[in-house]
Amino acid sequence: MLGAGMLGTSPKHLAALMFCAIPIFFFFFFFHTPTSWDSSSTIPPSKPSNPWSSIALAIEDTKDLADQRDIFDSTLEGGARIRQACMLFSSEDTAHQMGANAVYERSVRTHLKHAEKWGYPSHILREDIIGHGKWEVLVFGKLLYLQSIIIAELTKPIGKRAEWIVWFDADTIILNENIPWSIFLPPREDFNDIHFLGNKDWHSFNCGLFMMRINEWSVNFLIQATALPLLRPDVPLGVPIPNMEQDAMRWVLDQEGYKEHAVYQPRLWYNTFAQGPDKEPETKMGDMLIHFPGVEHKYPLMGHWLDIVENEPEKVNIPLANLTLHSNIKGFWANLRTAKQALHNATEYTTADVIVQQVFNKHPELGDELKETSKRLERLVYEEPFQQKELKEATLLVDAALSRASNARAEAERHEAQQKEQAKVKEEKKKEEKEEEKKQQEEKEKKEQQAKQTKQAKEQQQKAGQGDKQAEDQQQGYH
Numbered sequence: 494m495l496g497a498g499m500l501g502t503s504p505k506h507l508a509a510l511m512f513c514a515i516p517i518f519f520f521f522f523f524f525h526t527p528t529s530w531d532s533s534s535t536i537p538p539s540k541p542s543n544p545w546s547s548i549a550l551a552i553e554d555t556k557d558l559a560d561q562r563d564i565f566d567s568t569l570e571g572g573a574r575i576r577q578a579c580m581l582f583s584s585e586d587t588a589h590q591m592g593a594n595a596v597y598e599r600s601v602r603t604h605l606k607h608a609e610k611w612g613y614p615s616h617i618l619r620e621d622i623i624g625h626g627k628w629e630v631l632v633f634g635k636l637l638y639l640q641s642i643i644i645a646e647l648t649k650p651i652g653k654r655a656e657w658i659v660w661f662d663a664d665t666i667i668l669n670e671n672i673p674w675s676i677f678l679p680p681r682e683d684f685n686d687i688h689f690l691g692n693k694d695w696h697s698f699n700c701g702l703f704m705m706r707i708n709e710w711s712v713n714f715l716i717q718a719t720a721l722p723l724l725r726p727d728v729p730l731g732v733p734i735p736n737m738e739q740d741a742m743r744w745v746l747d748q749e750g751y752k753e754h755a756v757y758q759p760r761l762w763y764n765t766f767a768q769g770p771d772k773e774p775e776t777k778m779g780d781m782l783i784h785f786p787g788v789e790h791k792y793p794l795m796g797h798w799l800d801i802v803e804n805e806p807e808k809v810n811i812p813l814a815n816l817t818l819h820s821n822i823k824g825f826w827a828n829l830r831t832a833k834q835a836l837h838n839a840t841e842y843t844t845a846d847v848i849v850q851q852v853f854n855k856h857p858e859l860g861d862e863l864k865e866t867s868k869r870l871e872r873l874v875y876e877e878p879f880q881q882k883e884l885k886e887a888t889l890l891v892d893a894a895l896s897r898a899s900n901a902r903a904e905a906e907r908h909e910a911q912q913k914e915q916a917k918v919k920e921e922k923k924k925e926e927k928e929e930e931k932k933q934q935e936e937k938e939k940k941e942q943q944a945k946q947t948k949q950a951k952e953q954q955q956k957a958g959q960g961d962k963q964a965e966d967q968q969q970g971y972h
């Protein structure tokens with residue numbers, strides 16, 4: 494129902510879908526009387542976030558509290574780490590849809606029971622905020638309601654704010670309540686820039702189930718998606734399925750500044766469809782959740798699954814330790830981490846290095862390969878990281894392109910070093926030759942000098958010889 498993606502539905506089915514998507518208010522049984530600090534639409538978990546009650550609980554039931562450690566950042570400090578929200582309201586036009594409404598009350602109750610176990614306060618929108626029953630408009634109530642909850646959280650001191658909010662459409666049933674929402678959240682060490690977790694069906698983004706971080710990014714995102722039909726009437730929404738809010742969210746999620754912060758996880762983790770692309774059921778025992786978008790005979794089928802959950806819970810509540818989910822999740826983040834590293838490396842490589850630029854000028858095929866493989870990997874990282882085989886392959890291709898470029902770079906460096914070495918040798922030889930020449934020249938000059946000196950000395954001697962003779966003569970003359 495609400496925001497369920499399904500192409501190929503006949504107009505008759507569509508009408509039926511839209512109709513039943515607005516179930517009438519039949520009755521609603523609150524598990525817990527809302528306390529004064531919550532609005533009437535908020536159902537606090539019985540393990541309250543009130544610090545004094547937590548202490549009381551700790552004394553009463555420490556084992557249970559230990560199970561819930563990942564929910565509370567600190568039992569004495571914050572509120573719940575995760576909240577959840579959904580909408581389910583009536584319209585007088587659909588007063589005869591009693592049966593449908595009763596089914597939705599039951600499906601929402603499975604979420605409340607799950608929230609009870611794990612300590613998530615639940616918000617349920619019970620009134621039509623906008624649209625007056627007009628489907629194309631009222632679906633935006635989802636985005637407005639989320640805004641109101643997120644902003645209300647942001648008005649609290651930091652330690653008391655929830656960190657994430659989970660949205661679920663009312664036509665989803667929690668099957669395996671042993672799986673907490675927290676296990677899907679991004680690892681804190683290196684994915685703090687991820688603010689949106691969603692999933693895609695065979696058409697595209699499915700907004701029946703998603704998680705948002707409680708922060709400014711999410712407020713901006715919701716504002717943009719809500720305003721899209723008002724400010725950008727040129728963007729086609731609700732064609733061919735009138736899931737306007739889903740299309741608006743998808744459009745914003747595709748934009749720069751948003752796509753980098755969203756991660757699409759494997760849908761089967763928490764949004765299995767009662768009818769897959771081939772109309773066959775996708776859901777297995779142990780799966781966390783079943784969703785009924787565009788399903789024929791929806792209410793009897795929902796009733797069938799609800800009967801199992803309500804009467805034979807041991808069939809669906811498989812312990813987490815018996816499932817491969819936990820290691821699959823770890824593997825998913827590990828693959829995404831490596832893929833992002835490869836992308837980062839490729840970007841660094843192409844932009845920051847003069848030698849690489851020279852190599853790419855000389856071997857354009859190396860640059861093209863790195864560019865193309867990076868582009869493919871980037872698309873997978875932002876749009877379909879849940880295609881894990883493709884993601885891994887694309888990462889390997891970028892790594893291969895990087896190592897080819899890197900080898901070429903090393904080769905270029907070696908070549909350059911060699912040339913430098915040769916030039917140096919040549920230079921030195923030249924220098925030596927010059928020095929030799931200089932030496933020879935000096936030698937020559939020295940020899941010439943010596944020759945000159947010898948000659949001069951000889952001449953002087955000769956002169957002196959003559960002088961002696963004169964002196965002798967003179968001496969002889971005296972005597």
Ligand SMILES: *[C@@H]1O[C@H](CO)[C@@H](O)[C@H](O)[C@H]1NC(C)=O
Pocket residue numbers: 810811812814815
């Ligand atoms: C879970 O695994 C344990 C240990 O292997 C096994 O004894 C138990 O029957 C399993 N439970 C379910 C519900 O599969």
Ligand SMILES: *[C@@H]1O[C@H](CO)[C@@H](O)[C@H](O)[C@H]1NC(C)=O
Pocket residue numbers: 831832834835838892895
């Ligand atoms: C990215 O570069 C770093 C540092 O050079 C390297 O250790 C790492 O293996 C590279 N990762 C990938 C996926 O290419």
